[in-house]
Amino acid sequence: MSIKKVTQHPSQNEALIFERSQTGRVGYKLPKLDVDETNIDSIIPAELRRTDDLDGVPEVSEVDVIRHFTRISTWNYSIDMGMYPLGSCTMKYNSRLNEKVARIGGFTNLHPLAPEEESQGALELIWELQNDLCEITGLAGISLQPAAGAQGEMTGVMLIRAFLDKRDGEASKDRRVMLIPDSAHGTNPASAALAGFTVKTIRSTEEGITDLEHLQQLCDQGGVAGLMLTNPNTVGIFEKNIKQICEIIHAAGGLVYMDGANMNALVGVARPGDMGVDVIHLNLHKTFSTPHGGGGPGCGPCLCTEELAKFLPVPHIVKDGDKFRLDYDAPDSIGRVKAFFGNFGMMIRALSYIYTHGAEGLKEATEAAVLNARYLSHQLESDFDKPYPADPMHEVVFSHKKQSKKGVHTLDIAKRLIDYGFHPMTIYFPLVVEGAMLIEPTESVGRADLDAFIEAMKDIDREAQENPQLVIDAPHSTRIGRLDEAAAARKPVLRWKPDMEASAKTA
Numbered sequence: 001m002s003i004k005k006v007t008q009h010p011s012q013n014e015a016l017i018f019e020r021s022q023t024g025r026v027g028y029k030l031p032k033l034d035v036d037e038t039n040i041d042s043i044i045p046a047e048l049r050r051t052d053d054l055d056g057v058p059e060v061s062e063v064d065v066i067r068h069f070t071r072i073s074t075w076n077y078s079i080d081m082g083m084y085p086l087g088s089c090t091m092k093y094n095s096r097l098n099e100k101v102a103r104i105g106g107f108t109n110l111h112p113l114a115p116e117e118e119s120q121g122a123l124e125l126i127w128e129l130q131n132d133l134c135e136i137t138g139l140a141g142i143s144l145q146p147a148a149g150a151q152g153e154m155t156g157v158m159l160i161r162a163f164l165d166k167r168d169g170e171a172s173k174d175r176r177v178m179l180i181p182d183s184a185h186g187t188n189p190a191s192a193a194l195a196g197f198t199v200k201t202i203r204s205t206e207e208g209i210t211d212l213e214h215l216q217q218l219c220d221q222g223g224v225a226g227l228m229l230t231n232p233n234t235v236g237i238f239e240k241n242i243k244q245i246c247e248i249i250h251a252a253g254g255l256v257y258m259d260g261a262n263m264n265a266l267v268g269v270a271r272p273g274d275m276g277v278d279v280i281h282l283n284l285h286k287t288f289s290t291p292h293g294g295g296g297p298g299c300g301p302c303l304c305t306e307e308l309a310k311f312l313p314v315p316h317i318v319k320d321g322d323k324f325r326l327d328y329d330a331p332d333s334i335g336r337v338k339a340f341f342g343n344f345g346m347m348i349r350a351l352s353y354i355y356t357h358g359a360e361g362l363k364e365a366t367e368a369a370v371l372n373a374r375y376l377s378h379q380l381e382s383d384f385d386k387p388y389p390a391d392p393m394h395e396v397v398f399s400h401k402k403q404s405k406k407g408v409h410t411l412d413i414a415k416r417l418i419d420y421g422f423h424p425m426t427i428y429f430p431l432v433v434e435g436a437m438l439i440e441p442t443e444s445v446g447r448a449d450l451d452a453f454i455e456a457m458k459d460i461d462r463e464a465q466e467n468p469q470l471v472i473d474a475p476h477s478t479r480i481g482r483l484d485e486a487a488a489a490r491k492p493v494l495r496w497k498p499d500m501e502a503s504a505k506t507a
């Protein structure tokens, strides 16, 4: 790690609060006592009192503290500051209204153990959201319990396992192969393995989609329990043969699982259920308002066909007349996957998002997300290598091929973007593309922001061709340049100690 300089300037090179300390400086003075001093011994027992001085606490004034922390609060790049080009993440802007609705006292103060008759509003909200998500996906069964996309996947493959065990009895043990394309998100093979399946990898074609011939060959080898497919896939391309893919898997006696993390390219336009998909998970924290990666909880609903619905986690929410209740009577259920009902706050935001958009608005958001990605794709394809020529859906993948000839790699380009005021894109994913840069602008970026990003990328390409070292040494505008990320993760320095001052100055 190289600390470039430590100065008192109000820039990102600002010194730590400890380094700003000046002996004797105080933030607040108490008035002289006008009553007798209480004998502290009679209040706080001796063993609980500290004996040393408050060593190491920075000596600073009030205004030092206020300004220092206000300044550093502005250095964290956030979704409220600017565009997140991260791909495979969606990370859309979350409108304030949905946050406001999620904070309504009746929801936030409701105890998860409150009796059904006192939770009717919350149960109705879950019920309504379930119906809307079923309509959007074209599937009949749903559970909102899973707390993340990965957990939705695990729930989904457990449904497949339960279905096969019930259908095939003893013979089910001979059907343990889960087919997964080489471009898949890493959670797919992990979920399949957790549910007791072995994974076989399907090749992608030059075009970046599932190789049908290879798929058929793998099915002919037998034992296929199912397929896990992301659509649009992780290189942003729509699997145009999806109906045929589903037919091949069904003919082989397996089920089709769709990873719906990229549903923001389909909502309101096409429905997985109509394509022949049996099970899907959604990421409410990617597609329905809550931004992914925000550090908060997630919600990864699992949806399935009517046929599989009886295996869904309990409790099921049932509507009797105009009352809602929880039904635990589901003998074929795989059981619970999460305490209570999952992360309810995400559900409120999602329903608020769906209601405020309406059917037409949801379709418009999808179209804008795809249009934005295609615009970027066209604007940048002359400067950056684009491994798959097809028009992408919601995200586009480039590689560093044109820049690496000059010694500039994906990581350098990402770091240089920081100097231009942008959060970097997703890098080195998907693994099938060497030096991948996966860019997803989403629906919430306007033309001016897109153009600013495109200009930054074109400038960085020009720098890579003319002055590669400038890009290789980036970022130049931050307090810390390139971190040794492995060391930072393995040996994090979480406390400042006085002798660090000396070592920082010599570094």
Ligand SMILES: *Cc1c(COP(=O)(O)O)cnc(C)c1O
Pocket: 088, 089, 148, 149, 150, 151, 185, 187, 188, 230, 234, 259, 261, 262, 283, 298, 300
């Ligand atoms: C994000 C993502 C997942 C996993 O979702 P989490 O909520 O992060 O567990 C799975 N598949 C794809 C394609 C994704 O983009």
